[in-house]
Amino acid sequence: MMIDLILLSVLLIMVIWTVMAIRLVRSAVGLALTSVVLSILMFRLNASLAAVFELSVCAGLISVIFITTISFTRRMSKSDFKTRRRQRLSKFWPLPLIIIAAAILLFWRHFPSEVIFIRVPAENVRDVLWNTRHIDLFGQVLVLLAGAFGVVALFKENKK
Amino acid sequence: MNVSLFGLFSVFVILLFIAGTYSILVTFNLIRALIGIEILIKAVTLLIILAGYLTGNLGLAQAIAITLIVIEVVFMVVAGGIVLSIFRHHGTIDTRNLRDLKG
Structure with a gap:
């Protein structure tokens, strides 16, 4: 823990x-x-x-x-970098404070210490991938192909 | 402090969500927006694995997490390509300067 x-x-x-x-x-x-x-x-x-x-x-x-x-x-110029740094600091300084406040609030009103989960019979990941969720594999292949076609379409050079 | 494993992890998942959402909301840079989305996806992945661990069904949780990772990669590749195309056309990735799609 x-x-x-x-x-x-x-x-x-x-x-x-x-x-x-x-x-x-x-x-x-x-x-x-x-x-x-x-x-x-x-x-x-x-x-x-x-x-x-x-x-x-x-x-x-x-x-x-x-x-x-x-x-x-393009890389930022030095003057741009200085201005951008000031802008970023002014925009992002609340983030650590928000996270600390949220952490204190969440731990203070913390989740129940004992949560009962319904345990289901465990299966091996390979069995799940190949037997139960095999359609996901086809989906993954299709998504990969779609990504490849997307990249080809985006980077295609215009032939003039 | 008596916090369960579920409580501990879920608090940190919520904090990751806050950081990712803040990053997306505040930035005007498209690459930083992608990084924010990536942080949100990481929080979801952690939550899925935690749910699988606590319910004893890690096999299914890992299968779903792997599918999520594959989708994440393809999304990032295509989004990175779109960002590059935008940069080539407009010379910037600052959303304040991209007004061509405006109604």
């Missing part, structure tokens, strides 16, 4: 850093670190397959996508 609390606190700090970072690249790195901490939490909740997916796809692939997108955009 204590380790979970520490990990969740690190996760929250990473998220706040991601949101408040002035440089977009730092935000992308913060997001990757958030994914890493989330995967550790998933490992602790015995969801190892989902944790591996989170680590490889979200911490790896999505960070690459973000950093590539950011690298295609």
Whole structure:
């Protein structure tokens, strides 16, 4: 429980850093670190397959996508950066305060200490994926294909 | 303080939601809006895994989380492509300068 609390606190700090970072690249790195901490939490909740997916796809692939997108955009000039930093600080300073206030409020009026859950017979994730939720796999393939076609359509060069 | 595992995780999920929503509401930068959406999706993923862990049905929860991650990746790739296209056409990703779709 204590380790979970520490990990969740690190996760929250990473998220706040991601949101408040002035440089977009730092935000992308913060997001990757958030994914890493989330995967550790998933490992602790015995969801190892989902944790591996989170680590490889979200911490790896999505960070690459973000950093590539950011690298295609224009870098801010130094004067722009200074003005933007002041604007961002004025816009984002309430966030840590709101989060601290919400945390105090939620822990103060905390959820019931004992919650009864209806436990269902456990199934292996592979059995669920291949037997119960096999239609999801077709859906995933279709979504991936749609994404690939979307990217092709977006980056198609005009032939003149 | 006597808080259950469910209570502890759900409080942090709510806090992640607050951070993500705040990020989307306050920013004018399209990439930052995508980062905010990503934070919201991470909160949902954590909630799904927690529900599976507490109800003893981690198999189903992991299957749904994996589907969610696949959809998240495709969404991010397509959204990143749209942001790049907008940047190429308008030279900016600041939503205040994008007024061409206005009624």
